[in-house]
Amino acid sequence: MVGSVASTPDYAQQLRAADLRVTQPRVAVMRAVADHPHADTDTVFGVVRQTLPNVSRQAVYDVLRALTDAGLLRRFQPSGSLSRYECRTGDNHHHLVCRSCGAIEDVDCAVGEAPCLAASEDHGFLLDEAEVIFWGLCPECVSSAPT
Numbered sequence: 001m002v003g004s005v006a007s008t009p010d011y012a013q014q015l016r017a018a019d020l021r022v023t024q025p026r027v028a029v030m031r032a033v034a035d036h037p038h039a040d041t042d043t044v045f046g047v048v049r050q051t052l053p054n055v056s057r058q059a060v061y062d063v064l065r066a067l068t069d070a071g072l073l074r075r076f077q078p079s080g081s082l083s084r085y086e087c088r089t090g091d092n093h094h095h096l097v098c099r100s101c102g103a104i105e106d107v108d109c110a111v112g113e114a115p116c117l118a119a120s121e122d123h124g125f126l127l128d129e130a131e132v133i134f135w136g137l138c139p140e141c142v143s144s145a146p147t
Contacts, residue, residue, distance in 0.1 A: 009034060018071065028052050030067065030072065030073070040082040040083065040084055041061060076133075079133075093107065094106075096134045100138070100141040101140065
């Protein structure tokens with residue numbers, strides 16, 4: 001249909017734009033991360049194996065690294081947690097993490113410009129990003145906590 005908007009992202013186009021070959025594992029990993037924001041590597045691997053049962057764990061790790069290096073995915077690692085992946089890149093957002101259940105939510109930067117925080121001393125670095133993780137309890141854990 002002319003003028004219609006695609007209902008799913010064009011992963012092949014995104015890969016080509018990043019000068020990466022379009023492969024089934026790369027497309028499957030991109031789809032898995034899009035469908036499961038903030039997923040760890042084991043979750044991504046499990047989701048990819050549902051559509052590509054013969055893909056190896058190492059292949060998924062390699063794809064995650066390549067997509068992250070190309071800027072198509074963002075990797076972050078809350079303290080005490082496994083690495084997490086998301087498709088939301090280049091927009092200077094941060095994360096809320098529940099100390100109890102580990103739930104993770106995106107939160108936009110209050111300032112907006114990258115980096116949204118100014119270091120007291122840059123030591124000659126050209127700063128382009130500040131990673132902030134807010135810790136607390138999610139609404140479900142607050143409501144189920146004993147009083």
